[in-house]
Amino acid sequence: MDEAPSRSSLTWKLALAIAAVALVSALLLTGRPAHWFGKPEPVAFHGRDISAEHWTGAFSLVDSDGKPRSLADFRGKVVLLSFGYTHCPDVCPTTLAKFAQARHLLGVDADRVQGVFVSIDPERDTAELLRAYVPAFDPTFIGLRGSEAQTDAATKYFHANYQIVQYQGNTLVDHTAATYIIDTQGQPRVITPYDQSAQFLADDILALLKNG
Amino acid sequence: MRCAVASLGLLAAGVLAASGAFAAGTPAPAAAIVVAEDAWVRGTVEGQTGSGAYMHLTSSEDAQLVGASSPVAEHVEIHEMRTVDNMMHMRRIDRLALPAHVTVALDHEYHVMFIGLKHQLLPQQMVPITLDILDAAGKRHAVRIEAPVRPLASSGPAHDTGSSKATPHG
Numbered sequence: 001m002d003e004a005p006s007r008s009s010l011t012w013k014l015a016l017a018i019a020a021v022a023l024v025s026a027l028l029l030t031g032r033p034a035h036w037f038g039k040p041e042p043v044a045f046h047g048r049d050i051s052a053e054h055w056t057g058a059f060s061l062v063d064s065d066g067k068p069r070s071l072a073d074f075r076g077k078v079v080l081l082s083f084g085y086t087h088c089p090d091v092c093p094t095t096l097a098k099f100a101q102a103r104h105l106l107g108v109d110a111d112r113v114q115g116v117f118v119s120i121d122p123e124r125d126t127a128e129l130l131r132a133y134v135p136a137f138d139p140t141f142i143g144l145r146g147s148e149a150q151t152d153a154a155t156k157y158f159h160a161n162y163q164i165v166q167y168q169g170n171t172l173v174d175h176t177a178a179t180y181i182i183d184t185q186g187q188p189r190v191i192t193p194y195d196q197s198a199q200f201l202a203d204d205i206l207a208l209l210k211n212g
Numbered sequence: 213m214r215c216a217v218a219s220l221g222l223l224a225a226g227v228l229a230a231s232g233a234f235a236a237g238t239p240a241p242a243a244a245i246v247v248a249e250d251a252w253v254r255g256t257v258e259g260q261t262g263s264g265a266y267m268h269l270t271s272s273e274d275a276q277l278v279g280a281s282s283p284v285a286e287h288v289e290i291h292e293m294r295t296v297d298n299m300m301h302m303r304r305i306d307r308l309a310l311p312a313h314v315t316v317a318l319d320h321e322y323h324v325m326f327i328g329l330k331h332q333l334l335p336q337q338m339v340p341i342t343l344d345i346l347d348a349a350g351k352r353h354a355v356r357i358e359a360p361v362r363p364l365a366s367s368g369p370a371h372d373t374g375s376s377k378a379t380p381h382g
Contacts, residue, residue, distance in 0.1 A: 086257075086260050086262075087260070087261065087262035088262075088300075088302075089254065089262060089263055089264030089291070089302075089323055089325055089326075090264055090293060090302075090320060090323055091293065091295075091300050093254060093364060093365065093366075094367055096365065097365045097366065097367045098367070100365060101367075124261075126259070128259060129257070129259040129260065132257035132258055132259060133257050133260065133364075136257055136363075136364045136365060137364070137365045161299060167303065167304070168304055170287075170289075170304070170327060172302055172303070174299060174300060174301045174302070175299065175300055176298050176299055176300075177295055177298055177299065177300035178298040191298075193295075193298060194295060194298065194300065
């Protein structure tokens with residue numbers, strides 16, 4: 001008879017213990033407390049998450065003022081990067097216009113975003129032309145170019161591709177039209193298709209700014 | 213954005229009417245075989261020698277767009293753009309089918325390509341374009357339109373996907 005309350009009390013203690021373990025686990029698995037243990041929480045992106053691929057290698061290009069640039073220069077900012085050429089009538093300007101829209105959508109965080117356009121047609125895209133073209137989309141955006149070898153190294157780093165085609169008397173450039181989102185530490189983290197909405201780009205940038 | 217597109221379309225239609233294609237009282241056979249709406253041309257910065265024109269074309273009978281010309285460019289071509297595995301490929305096409313009463317969009321997959329621009333294209337300028345139309349009977353029609361220049365950073369109607377709801381994930 002007097003055993004029953006004791007067993008009931010044990011059941012309650014067990015239930016409380018399970019609840020406590022569940023609560024701690026939940027804190028560990030989700031939300032900011034994960035940072036207390038230095039564990040970045042998994043971030044869901046709209047684009048393809050390439051965090052696990054840990055791309056290595058190096059590239060160096062120059063900006064339209066002739067200054068050498070690498071991803072390390074943009075540490076502290078999330079970089080939106082695309083390859084293209086100024087003779088591209090549609091995809092390239094649309095992508096850059098979207099970068100500008102995404103930056104605008106970020107409001108106060110806009111200053112923590114760097115738009116970068118890498119020319120894969122450096123012969124026609126002179127420094128002067130890039131200096132006029134790229135800031136037309138957003139005055140903060142930077143156009144980069146390099147020699148053929150430097151351009152090849154940059155596309156190789158990003159697992160991107162391009163091909164200059166002579167077709168019916170015209171120079172056409174087939175190229176990777178994806179957008180690369182690079183985190184504040186200079187690591188490429190997300191690849192998005194060329195038709196990604198500005199809002200989705202902004203969402204992914206914000207996720208990287210918040211969660212690293 | 214959509215309002216602007218619509219008004220630009222009206223503007224283009226107005227230009228067509230003014231150019232005589234739709235002149236009041238003109239007998240039906242004189243009406244343009246193809247009507248262009250929402251036409252616009254992407255502006256350029258100095259030094260750029262290429263650009264594109266975008267429009268929606270509706271033909272009153274089965275026809276084909278077989279070419280185009282404009283005084284602003286050395287060459288004008290009809291281009292097809294395809295994206296396969298994130299690779300963008302752009303090629304000239306010799307003809308684009310315009311089935312009767314179907315509005316064909318030249319705003320992304322297809323566009324009118326200007327090669328060898330003779331001068332910078334600034335917003336608000338009007339660009340004359342002549343579309344070379346071949347009807348089913350093999351007769352050629354020159355359809356003249358004028359398209360306003362929009363800023364370089366413009367997105368076409370096909371790209372007006374600012375809302376995350378408007379674009380499928382992927």
